[in-house]
Amino acid sequence: MKKVRSNIEKRRLTGVSVIGLLSVLSFLFFGVISPGKDKTTFGFVLNNEWVLIKEWVISSATGAKIFSLIALVAAVLAVLAFRANRKIVIPAAIATFGILMSFITWVASGKFIPFTGLLQGALLLAVPLVFGSMSGLICERSGVINIAIEGQLLASAFVSGVVASLTHKTIWGLIAAPIAGAAISFLLATFAIKFSVDQVILGFVLNVLVIGLTDFLYKKLLVPYQSTWNTAPTFGHIELPILAKIPVLGPIFFSQSIVVYLMFVIVATITFALFKTKWGLRTRAIGEHPTAADTVGIDVNKLRFKNVIIAGLIAGVGGAYYTVGSVGAFGKEMTAGAGFIALAALIFGKWSPIGAVFAALLFGFADNLQSTLTIIGVSIPSEFMLMVPYIATIIAVTGLVGRVRAPAADGVPYLRGGAH
Amino acid sequence: MRNSLAKFLQAIKLPGLSFFMAFTLTGLIIAISDAKVIAKFSTPLEFIKSALAAVGNAYLALFQGAVFDVNLTKGHTFIHGFYPLSETIVIATPLMLTGLSVALAFKSGLFNIGAQGQFIFGAIGASYVGFHFHLPIGIHILAAALAGAFFAAIWGGIVGLLKARTGAHEVILTIMMNYIASYFILWILKTQSFLRPGRIDPIAPEVNQSARLPLLAGSNFRLNFGIFIALAAAVFVWWLLTKTTIGFKFRAVGANGQAAKTAGISVPFVITSTMMICGALAGLGGAVQVLGSEYALNADIAGSFGFDAITVALLGRAQPLGTVFAALLFGALHAGGRTMQSSTGVPLDIVLVTQALIVLFIAAPAFVRYIFRIKKMNTSASLTSKGWNG
Numbered sequence: 069m070k071k072v073r074s075n076i077e078k079r080r081l082t083g084v085s086v087i088g089l090l091s092v093l094s095f096l097f098f099g100v101i102s103p104g105k106d107k108t109t110f111g112f113v114l115n116n117e118w119v120l121i122k123e124w125v126i127s128s129a130t131g132a133k134i135f136s137l138i139a140l141v142a143a144v145l146a147v148l149a150f151r152a153n154r155k156i157v158i159p160a161a162i163a164t165f166g167i168l169m170s171f172i173t174w175v176a177s178g179k180f181i182p183f184t185g186l187l188q189g190a191l192l193l194a195v196p197l198v199f200g201s202m203s204g205l206i207c208e209r210s211g212v213i214n215i216a217i218e219g220q221l222l223a224s225a226f227v228s229g230v231v232a233s234l235t236h237k238t239i240w241g242l243i244a245a246p247i248a249g250a251a252i253s254f255l256l257a258t259f260a261i262k263f264s265v266d267q268v269i270l271g272f273v274l275n276v277l278v279i280g281l282t283d284f285l286y287k288k289l290l291v292p293y294q295s296t297w298n299t300a301p302t303f304g305h306i307e308l309p310i311l312a313k314i315p316v317l318g319p320i321f322f323s324q325s326i327v328v329y330l331m332f333v334i335v336a337t338i339t340f341a342l343f344k345t346k347w348g349l350r351t352r353a354i355g356e357h358p359t360a361a362d363t364v365g366i367d368v369n370k371l372r373f374k375n376v377i378i379a380g381l382i383a384g385v386g387g388a389y390y391t392v393g394s395v396g397a398f399g400k401e402m403t404a405g406a407g408f409i410a411l412a413a414l415i416f417g418k419w420s421p422i423g424a425v426f427a428a429l430l431f432g433f434a435d436n437l438q439s440t441l442t443i444i445g446v447s448i449p450s451e452f453m454l455m456v457p458y459i460a461t462i463i464a465v466t467g468l469v470g471r472v473r474a475p476a477a478d479g480v481p482y483l484r485g486g487a488h
Numbered sequence: 489m490r491n492s493l494a495k496f497l498q499a500i501k502l503p504g505l506s507f508f509m510a511f512t513l514t515g516l517i518i519a520i521s522d523a524k525v526i527a528k529f530s531t532p533l534e535f536i537k538s539a540l541a542a543v544g545n546a547y548l549a550l551f552q553g554a555v556f557d558v559n560l561t562k563g564h565t566f567i568h569g570f571y572p573l574s575e576t577i578v579i580a581t582p583l584m585l586t587g588l589s590v591a592l593a594f595k596s597g598l599f600n601i602g603a604q605g606q607f608i609f610g611a612i613g614a615s616y617v618g619f620h621f622h623l624p625i626g627i628h629i630l631a632a633a634l635a636g637a638f639f640a641a642i643w644g645g646i647v648g649l650l651k652a653r654t655g656a657h658e659v660i661l662t663i664m665m666n667y668i669a670s671y672f673i674l675w676i677l678k679t680q681s682f683l684r685p686g687r688i689d690p691i692a693p694e695v696n697q698s699a700r701l702p703l704l705a706g707s708n709f710r711l712n713f714g715i716f717i718a719l720a721a722a723v724f725v726w727w728l729l730t731k732t733t734i735g736f737k738f739r740a741v742g743a744n745g746q747a748a749k750t751a752g753i754s755v756p757f758v759i760t761s762t763m764m765i766c767g768a769l770a771g772l773g774g775a776v777q778v779l780g781s782e783y784a785l786n787a788d789i790a791g792s793f794g795f796d797a798i799t800v801a802l803l804g805r806a807q808p809l810g811t812v813f814a815a816l817l818f819g820a821l822h823a824g825g826r827t828m829q830s831s832t833g834v835p836l837d838i839v840l841v842t843q844a845l846i847v848l849f850i851a852a853p854a855f856v857r858y859i860f861r862i863k864k865m866n867t868s869a870s871l872t873s874k875g876w877n878g
Binding site for chain 1: 517521599601650653654656657659660661663664665667668671672674675678795798799802834835837838839840841842843844845847848851852854855858
């Protein structure tokens with residue numbers, strides 16, 4: 069008997085098969101046809117953590133073959149899991165990782181890859197993306213499309229930089245940033261919920277507004293009066309005792325600025341709150357079926373308004389990361405499209421908190437791999453590495469990695485007894 | 489007669505009030521960010537006077553930079569005073585084309601944020617044909633422009649095809665495609681075939697003389713034939729939408745995709761062909777920018793033409809004629825903004841704020857009604873709100 073598969077399932081199977089094919093190709097290309105002639109060195113020590121392995125040296129060709137084989141095995145497991153109607157996320161992720169490692173081992177032949185540093189940098193680049201995607205997550209799970217993440221990040225980066233410069237205190241910058249994020253959210257919520265403006269257009273316009281305003285004020289105030297307005301201090305690193313000493317993981321996760329620790333807390337809180345609390349149930353309800361939620365007595369628009377504001381607060385912390393969290397001074401359009409990558413991460417992560425975090429980490433990794441390879445002098449056009457998040461998102465939304473579905477009422481204004 | 493006047497007033501009420509509010513708010517920002525104005529804060533009358541002066545000067549400079557500047561006629565002919573107006577038109581030309589691209593998509597119920605990427609591919613195509621080949625004068629222009637439109641049509645068509653085949657949302661697809669395009673142009677400018685001989689910075693060779701659009705008002709002005717291409721494109725979009733069967737299908741799908749499908753219209757076909765035509769329009773914008781005013785492809789060729797296009801189309805209510813006027817207005821804001829920046833020190837970027845505010849208010853008729861306590865206002869043809877899944 070032939071099993072009938074839906075279009076989406078067919079595409080998923082195609083996606084899994086493509087991963088399998090890629091691992092075969094990477095075995096052949098990186099390991100057999102055009103193998104690296106030298107040895108590849110992976111470095112694992114970054115700070116003063118305990119040393120388990122300092123370096124790992126492997127012949128580029130052998131390493132590429134090993135990682136490709138791992139990828140191939142994982143891909144086969146993914147196909148088997150698909151046949152058995154089980155989740156394929158984990159084997160598919162391992163397969164992707166294997167192909168990636170095979171590529172790195174091949175491309176860095178004769179070179180040194182600071183592996184721990186690569187991952188740490190990936191995490192740091194992912195920080196604003198995670199905050200941004202959490203902001204998007206809370207909005208969209210409540211049924212309000214948030215394209216204004218970029219605006220929220222930029223506005224709060226600006227405000228936190230300015231406030232920290234004026235007060236000479238990092239903490240005031242960190243406190244002011246969420247307020248700025250919430251201010252953008254207030255505009256988003258007011259126009260989207262109260263005046264039923266198309267939310268995609270609205271988010272777009274808010275971004276332009278924030279870019280225009282911050283560029284204007286940057287040139288008008290921050291450049292001419294730099295010493296008073298744009299010299300924000302930054303948070304130092306806090307090394308957690310013992311934990312920071314763990315090899316590889318320590319420097320990555322436990323020797324960071326307070327903003328990064330806040331990120332861990334916020335992600336954990338959102339994941340718990342969204343799926344285990346009354347607030348979470350209600351939030352998901354108004355995002356999926358607002359009429360039903362209204363029937364059981366939930367004030368849909370009020371909760372949406374509240375959630376959009378919360379989302380702004382969260383994005384605000386991410387904005388603070390740009391200034392007081394890392395470099396201090398505000399730069400013109402310094403978020404450089406991170407809000408859109410955060411949106412991409414949200415979609416790539418299928419509107420789930422953990423998914424979005426992993427997507428953000430993946431995008432951060434691609435970005436950092438690109439700069440690491442440039443630094444160690446590998447001749448691969450960095451532009452193509454920078455395209456990775458966007459191509460990955462297109463692959464995700466076109467269904468090659470499974471069904472991607474937004475909350476059902478996402479972007480639809482709720483009018484009581486209305487047309488919807 | 490009186491009836492039609494009342495109708496006209498009714499029609500411009502929303503844009504009029506939106507403009508008024510946007511320029512008032514912008515003026516407020518200009519005033520309170522001016523150190524000289526703030527210094528007079530203690531004396532209210534002086535404060536208001538200096539604030540009005542600051543805003544007045546800024547807006548005067550904006551006008552002088554966008555339409556007519558009497559200072560420019562000194563030592564030149566009277567016509568030279570209109571140099572700013574010619575600049576406005578030069579900036580408005582690619583904006584019209586990209587704006588039409590977004591507007592046409594709106595008519596089919598699609599939100600094309602991808603004009604930026606399509607513009608880039610149009611510019612790349614036109615530039616390559618422009619500098620690489622040697623052709624007779626008219627044919628060269630045609631070939632270069634068509635090459636631009638062709639590449640951009642494919643780039644836009646990919647989005648249409650992906651949406652038609654998989655149902656992925658075009659907003660997400662086009663945002664991603666824009667980034668890919670912007671990295672693609674960075675890369676291609678570094679390749680052998682695009683590097684200008686003797687240069688290592690990312691700039692392509694200038695297009696050959698035979699591929700340049702003719703200048704319309706002598707070599708002192710940048711005004712070129714591109715404006716006629718843009719106007720012709722506007723007429724084409726109007727004709728396509730109102731006089732052809734395919735245009736009817738576009739509008740039917742835009743109005744109600746489900747109903748259109750039931751009526752036997754192939755929605756995937758409409759989506760794909762719309763995005764291809766949209767791509768071609770935006771690509772022509774890129775081609776006109778290269779062949780008419782820039783001549784050499786550079787990494788920043790697209791500026792923000794593709795993004796401004798969205799505000800242009802929204803302001804023009806997705807109508808061809810409205811889009812033409814909206815493009816002229818934003819072209820004027822940009823041209824005038826430069827003069828404002830150089831003569832009064834008000835950064836050009838304030839123009840973005842004005843632009844965003846105008847569109848925000850236009851898109852929110854309920855808000856404008858609420859502010860001015862208007863009971864009834866003609867808000868037809870506003871753009872409908874749809875979700876990710878819609």
